[in-house]
Every structure is written in C-alpha cells, then in structure tokens.
Amino acid sequence: MNILIFGPPGSGKSTHSKRIVERYGLTYISSGDIIREEIEKGSPIGREMEAYLSRGELIPDTIVNTLIISKLRRQRENFILDGYPRTPAQVLAFEEYLYDHGIKLDLAMEIFIDLETSVERISGRRICPKCGAVYHVKHNPPKRPGVCDICGSKLVQREDDRPDVVEKRYSIYVRNMEPIIKFYRNKGIYVRIDGDGGVEEVWKRIQPLLDYLKARESSQGLP
Numbered sequence: 132m133n134i135l136i137f138g139p140p141g142s143g144k145s146t147h148s149k150r151i152v153e154r155y156g157l158t159y160i161s162s163g164d165i166i167r168e169e170i171e172k173g174s175p176i177g178r179e180m181e182a183y184l185s186r187g188e189l190i191p192d193t194i195v196n197t198l199i200i201s202k203l204r205r206q207r208e209n210f211i212l213d214g215y216p217r218t219p220a221q222v223l224a225f226e227e228y229l230y231d232h233g234i235k236l237d238l239a240m241e242i243f244i245d246l247e248t249s250v251e252r253i254s255g256r257r258i259c260p261k262c263g264a265v266y267h268v269k270h271n272p273p274k275r276p277g278v279c280d281i282c283g284s285k286l287v288q289r290e291d292d293r294p295d296v297v298e299k300r301y302s303i304y305v306r307n308m309e310p311i312i313k314f315y316r317n318k319g320i321y322v323r324i325d326g327d328g329g330v331e332e333v334w335k336r337i338q339p340l341l342d343y344l345k346a347r348e349s350s351q352g353l354p
C-alpha cells in the first residue's frame with residue numbers, strides 16, 4: 132500500500148500518519164523531517180538547502196526531488212509520504228519515478244479542515260520553552276493557565292502559530308495544492324477526508340478506507 136497524505140496546518144495529518152504506520156505497517160516518509168535531518172547532519176545537500184532557507188528562498192524542486200526519491204528508492208513499497216509532492220515539477224519527478232519502478236500509488240488522501248478550524252487549532256497551541264510540552268488553551272489546557280504542568284515554566288506561543296501567520300500558511304497551502312489535487316483527482320485516487328472533530332472521529336473516517344485498500348491489495352496478491 133502506497134499513500135500520499137496532506138492537509139492544511141492543524142489538519143492532524145501527523146497524528147493520523149502515526150496511527151496508519153502502526154496499524155498497516157507502512158514506513159512514514161516526511162519531506163520536512165528529511166530536510167531537517169540533512170541540515171542537522173551538515174551534509175553537502177543539507178548545507179545547500181540551509182543557504183536557500185537562510186536567504187528566505189524556497190528549496191529548488193531539483194534538490195527536493197533528489198532527496199525524496201533517493202529515500203523512496205531505499206524504501207520501494209509500503210510508504211506513507213507526507214509533504215511531497217508539493218509543486219507540479221515535484222509531481223512530474225515523482226510520477227516518473229513511480230512509473231520507472233512499476234510502483235502504484237493507491238491513495239492521495241487529504242485531511243481537510245476549513246480556515247476557521249485551522250486557526251482555532253493552531254493559534255490555541257502553547258508550548259513550554261523549557262521541556263517542550265505542548266498544550267492547547269481549549270482542547271488540552273494546563274492545570275494553571277499559562278504554566279507548564281510538568282516543569283512550571285511559563286508557556287509561549289510560537290511565532291508560526293500566531294493567527295495571522297496561520298491564515299497565511301493556510302492560503303499558501305490551498306494555492307499550492309490546487310493543481311496537485313486536480314492531478315490526483317483526475318487519476319481517480321484523490322480522497323478528501325473531513326478533518327473536523329476529534330481524533331477518534333476522524334480516524335473512523337480513515338480506517339474503513341484503508342482497510343478496504345488493504346483487503347483489495349491482498350486479494351490481488353493471490354494466485
């Protein structure tokens with residue numbers, strides 16, 4: 132089973148990716164994680180990417196493609212891919228790779244929430260700068276407002292989580308993903324999951340779909 136997962140900020144895609152990994156034994160490949168790792172390692176490609184980011188520029192598609200596809204080559208099948216492809220040029224490289232290796236993509240799954248929900252979920256986040264604990268003013272509040280339950284430090288809001296920044300991130304997501312969603316919709320593998328509601332509620336929408344794909348895959352494997 133090979134899956135793409137994407138969604139606007141606060142969609143819960145990383146939470147659900149973890150569940151999918153556990154239940155279906157897929158390997159989670161996140162472009163964000165891979166890019167961070169390379170930068171931390173200080174590899175030649177990592178240093179190059181860092182230079183783009185420090186200038187406030189996007190990392191060129193050719194670099195992202197090289198990085199993700201080399202990771203995919205090692206994994207081959209049974210992956211859940213997060214954060215890639217994000218541009219038409221990335222779709223092209225990815226599709227070419229899949230075609231060349233006879234790999235079939237089963238599902239392009241978007242966990243969708245509206246702008247209002249995105250802002251509410253993200254801008255309510257508070258993190259502890261000392262121990263890294265994460266809270267939400269409404270959904271997961273600390274016992275004392277603004278104070279970490281674990282270490283007693285004062286909680287802060289990340290710059291990226293401010294409502295105006297979330298709105299911007301959301302609109303960039305929608306704009307960037309539009310042609311990509313169109314492409315996978317035309318291929319007949321795009322599914323939009325309603326990401327509104329609690330984790331369990333959303334999971335109940337995802338699980339039957341993946342169970343179905345899994346069953347279909349194993350019946351195809353029979354002689």
Ligand SMILES: [Zn+2]
Nearest residue numbers: 259262279282
């Ligand atoms: Zn703390």
